Amino acid sequence: MKIAVIGTGYVGLVTGTCFANMGNTVWCVDVDEKKIENLKRGIIPIYEPGLSEMVLNNFKQRNLNFTTKIQEALEVCNICFIAVGTPMGEDGSADLHYVLDVAESIGKYMSHHMYVVDKSTVPVGTAEKVYTRIQEELSKRESNLTFDVISNPEFLKEGNAISDCMKPDRIVIGINNEDAEEIMRELYKPYLMNTENFIVMDIASAEMTKYAANSMLATKISFMNEISNICERVGADINKIRKGIGSDKRIGYSFIYPGCGYGGSCFPKDVKALIKTADEYGYGAPLLQSVEEVNNTQKLVLVEKVKQRFSTNLLGKVFAVWGLAFKPDTDDMRESAAITIIEELTELGAEIQAYDPKAMDEARECYLKGNERVTYCESKYDALKGADALVLVTEWKEFRSPDFYEIKERLRNPVIFDGRNQYSAKSLAKYGLDYYQIGVRPSV
Numbered sequence: 001m002k003i004a005v006i007g008t009g010y011v012g013l014v015t016g017t018c019f020a021n022m023g024n025t026v027w028c029v030d031v032d033e034k035k036i037e038n039l040k041r042g043i044i045p046i047y048e049p050g051l052s053e054m055v056l057n058n059f060k061q062r063n064l065n066f067t068t069k070i071q072e073a074l075e076v077c078n079i080c081f082i083a084v085g086t087p088m089g090e091d092g093s094a095d096l097h098y099v100l101d102v103a104e105s106i107g108k109y110m111s112h113h114m115y116v117v118d119k120s121t122v123p124v125g126t127a128e129k130v131y132t133r134i135q136e137e138l139s140k141r142e143s144n145l146t147f148d149v150i151s152n153p154e155f156l157k158e159g160n161a162i163s164d165c166m167k168p169d170r171i172v173i174g175i176n177n178e179d180a181e182e183i184m185r186e187l188y189k190p191y192l193m194n195t196e197n198f199i200v201m202d203i204a205s206a207e208m209t210k211y212a213a214n215s216m217l218a219t220k221i222s223f224m225n226e227i228s229n230i231c232e233r234v235g236a237d238i239n240k241i242r243k244g245i246g247s248d249k250r251i252g253y254s255f256i257y258p259g260c261g262y263g264g265s266c267f268p269k270d271v272k273a274l275i276k277t278a279d280e281y282g283y284g285a286p287l288l289q290s291v292e293e294v295n296n297t298q299k300l301v302l303v304e305k306v307k308q309r310f311s312t313n314l315l316g317k318v319f320a321v322w323g324l325a326f327k328p329d330t331d332d333m334r335e336s337a338a339i340t341i342i343e344e345l346t347e348l349g350a351e352i353q354a355y356d357p358k359a360m361d362e363a364r365e366c367y368l369k370g371n372e373r374v375t376y377c378e379s380k381y382d383a384l385k386g387a388d389a390l391v392l393v394t395e396w397k398e399f400r401s402p403d404f405y406e407i408k409e410r411l412r413n414p415v416i417f418d419g420r421n422q423y424s425a426k427s428l429a430k431y432g433l434d435y436y437q438i439g440v441r442p443s444v
């Protein structure tokens with residue numbers, strides 16, 4: 001098949017590459033000239049395990065093409081995916097202007113029947129807006145070309161995106177005619193182990209499925225964080241409770257890890273957007289509002305522990321921060337808890353010695369830009385030198401089994417604040433390290 005993917009970000013680049021890898025011919029389109037130029041020279045804009053090799057291979061074989069000109073792609077393709085961003089607007093709703101700009105370009109430049117597939121996360125009713133915008137442009141050209149709009153939300157996770165795309169749990173398709181269903185079935189057949197996992201529904205339900213999935217996952221996390229906060233007060237251990245409840249198949253083990261709050265480009269914005277949609281229809285969505293509120297507070301839980309241990313005035317104190325990305329295996333820092341934690345600690349006067357295996361450029365150039373109290377270190381151990389305590393924010397593998405003797409030797413005070421419950425309190429006690437984690441009373 002010949003496929004255009006408009007928007008070459010996390011979703012567009014990964015899905016475009018995975019389509020190409022199955023033998024389709026793909027045109028990845030982006031308005032960012034530098035990004036496209038770099039991709040043509042083999043420079044990949046994001047860190048995602050396995051992506052770079054796959055892009056280079058498919059580019060070499062000419063299955064994968066990069067361009068800034070949408071008309072070039074539309075000329076040869078009959079399927080066009082929209083994979084541009086839908087960031088949080090000022091009022092919390094999803095900002096659809098990138099999606100509708102693409103719809104306008106499709107209407108302007110399409111030259112034959114087109115299947116327009118929306119992969120961006122968009123509120124119910126967006127497919128209709130996309131349809132109208134394309135139709136308006138066609139009318140201006142006095143064209144009677146036809147097209148279908150399909151909803152195909154994406155469920156990939158950063159850090160595991162290639163595997164999620166090549167072996168998805170399910171493909172959700174929202175359609176309003178059988179032709180569109182057939183072409184999507186054909187496209188996705190090689191990726192699915194089981195045809196039952198190809199789930200077809202009406203467009204509104206497909207659009208809503210995406211928000212329901214992300215909100216459900218965010219709810220699980222906020223629920224566990226709330227239970228953690230109760231555990232600390234009553235003297236129970238969340239790590240044991242996680243095992244105790246996860247073993248119930250109806251609950252399951254996934255997404256019940258407590259921490260210092262969920263981040264990333266999607267959970268925060270999608271929960272907010274669903275609240276906004278509900279509000280537009282006169283419903284307050286109290287559960288989702290609490291999910292968001294718990295998360296905002298949770299991002300500050302480690303800072304509260306630091307204040308209790310040291311003081312509310314942190315002038316002269318230095319903290320080593322391990323992990324800046326919103327989760328391991330990505331350089332993405334969007335809505336990362338590390339931003340909130342570092343901003344708050346430096347606001348209270350502290351100096352930060354930060355280390356992350358992949359996200360330090362993002363931090364320096366964007367998310368913590370201009371914060372002169374932050375120094376970036378070459379290694380996790382360099383970050384500890386002379387620090388008053390270690391604050392672990394992102395659970396990269398290289399932080400899982402560190403040399404605790406080295407940690408103790410380099411720190412000014414033997415204290416670890418762990419936002420991801422990576423270590424055993426018993427072992428740390430043997431090393432003489434004070435250990436603060438989430439959902440367990442500190443062992444000091």
Ligand code: NAD
Nearest residue numbers: 007008009010011030031032083084085086098120121154
């Ligand atoms: P992103 O910000 O990484 O990439 C979006 C890209 O679109 C950018 O490169 C931008 O330059 C480009 N763009 C903007 N307007 C354009 C236009 N008119 N023509 C061509 N290109 C244009 O975004 P992302 O993280 O890939 O997310 C895209 C969508 O997918 C969002 O709706 C998001 O909610 C959803 N989603 C994201 C993930 C994820 O893990 N990041 C997972 C599932 C769904």
Ligand code: UGA
Nearest residue numbers: 154155156157158221255256257259262263264266326327
């Ligand atoms: C999430 C969803 O998992 C994807 O299915 C979805 O496609 C995507 O959002 C999206 O719509 O963009 P992602 O944001 O890449 O994927 O990462 P997750 O693994 O879901 O983690 C999100 C946040 O939740 C991270 O900050 C992580 O640390 C936190 N988390 C996750 C927890 O605090 N506890 C957990 O048990 C799991």
